[in-house]
Amino acid sequence: MKLFLFALTLSLLALVIVAAGRISSKADAIDPSMSMQQSYELRCRGGGLKFNSTPGRTASSGEQMMNVTVDFAAGTQGAGSRKPNLNPGQCSWIDRGFRQGEPAQIRLEMVSFAQQQQARHGSPVDRSSTAAERYPDAQNVPQYLSSSDHYWTFWVYNTNNGYLQATGNKYFKPLIVVNPKDIKILPRDRPSNVNRD
Secondary structure, three states: OHHHHHHHHHHHHHHHHHHHHHHHHHHHHHOOOOOOOOOEEEEEEOOOOEEEEEEEEEOOOOOEEEEEEEEOEEOOOOOOOOOOOOOOOEEEEOOOOOOOOOOOEEEEEEEOOOOHHHHHOOOOOOOOOOHHHHOOOOOHHHHHOOOOOOEEEEEEEEOOOOOEEEEEEEEEOOOOOOOHHHOOOOOOOOOOOOOOO
16 A cells, blocks of 8 residues: 555656646747836826826737837835825836936837727727726726726736836726814614504
8 A cells, every 4th residue: 555655646646747848849939039027016196197198919819909008206205005095107116216216107018999899799988087997998098097096906016127116907996094183973762652553
């Protein structure tokens, strides 16, 4: 029995080693020249960000992609993780302000129109002021961030070529902090005495 367990353990170990070799070779086959960059969270406040979009590639899904640049004012202190400490049109790292020489431009690729499938099938297109929260694209994100009440998070890395490359992005809702002294507790309505027959 011990010999069987030992053989089974060796077989499983061999499978793990083979699988690990296959995984790394598949990853290398994707793009061996592309190194994995660690991205960092950058928080931005709307109301002064400058967007520029130019047509990019056509995705395999048939969607038109856009190359988007976002120019911003560099924050001098950390944005914070709950309630951002940012002025309109400003971006900053979550934990610290910008250092001298760090670029104040983000580059990313976004779909031109994220609701293309809905439009093709006759479904209503969301044109509300918060559509970017559900269907972010190169058209509605700049519109959404024209308001200083809106925030966006980009995960970026410094390319050392004068811009930050985004690897991901998403809207951000600040945590609303309420002072307990401002909360008023109203008395409960007491049921009236009802005479029952």
